[in-house]
Amino acid sequence: MLQQVAPSVKLRPYVQCYWQARGQSAGEPAGVELLHPDGGMGLLFNFGGALERDGERLWGTCWADGPKRRTARLAVDGTLDLLGVHFQPGMAYPFIGEALSSLAGEALTPADSLRRLELEALHEQLHETPDLPGRIALLEGYLLERLRRHEAPEVPALVASLGWLQRRHGQGRIAELVTELPFGQRRLEQLFQHHVGLSPKRYARLLRVAHSRELIKQGGAAASLTDTALAAGYFDQSHFIHDFKAVTGFTPGGYLDHVRRRYG
Secondary structure, three states, X not given: OEEEEOOXXXXXXXXXXXXXXXXXXXXXXXXXXXXXXXXXXXXXXXXXXXXXXXXXXXXXXXXXXXXXXXXXXXXXXXXXXXXXXXXXXXXXXXXXXXXXXXXXXXXXXXXXXXXHHOHHHHHHHXXXXXXXXXXXXXXXXXXXXXXXXXXXXXXXXXXXXXXXXXXXOOOOOHHHHHOOOOOOHHHHHHHHHHHOOOOHHHHHHHHHHHHHHHXXXXXXXXXXXXXXXXXXXXXXXXXXXXXXXXXXXXXXXXXXXHHHHHHO
């Protein structure tokens, strides 16, 4: 069971959503949930058993889930009980307080590596507050306090660059984006590594693949993968297959089969 809760108005520029995920009832076979990358990062609080992510058992109470380059696979069973915050791409820095490039990758960063965030103390408070509205109120209070103490100056060019790429679903050359900025590509790369944790090119690839996934889901059984590739800005089928598999672990055809099984 997955529940999502929208943030307050003040946190909306920074936070995509809060979410709670709980596993299936005992006796049902374990499933797998796909956690697709979107350029954002999150915080995870565990109130159940050990997590199994990408085949690895993880013991602990809380982690930072840095910007992912590939789809992660989370095992879902009766012991799963997670609460999370998912930040907007490029907007976690005021809360984390360090370059996002240091957290990027596929592995979760345990809370004891980020002691200044006091995540273990927050986990204890959340654990003592079992109802979801109460937990969300605690998370909101924690994030608002960190924003008040650590708010970084807004970087308008970064916000504009993220919007430019998002509106185009990752299509368009980075060199074209740079012509609209008051600085060169090197500075853009530095901003993205610091605030997003990914290069502009890698972030654009995530957006293109995410758009491709949505087109496949919308098309269902009638989806034409050739048309999907063209709509996502790929003029070379092999390039489309390479990017799609590098991010999701599926070929486009394999993902279409997954969608058919999952959604009918």
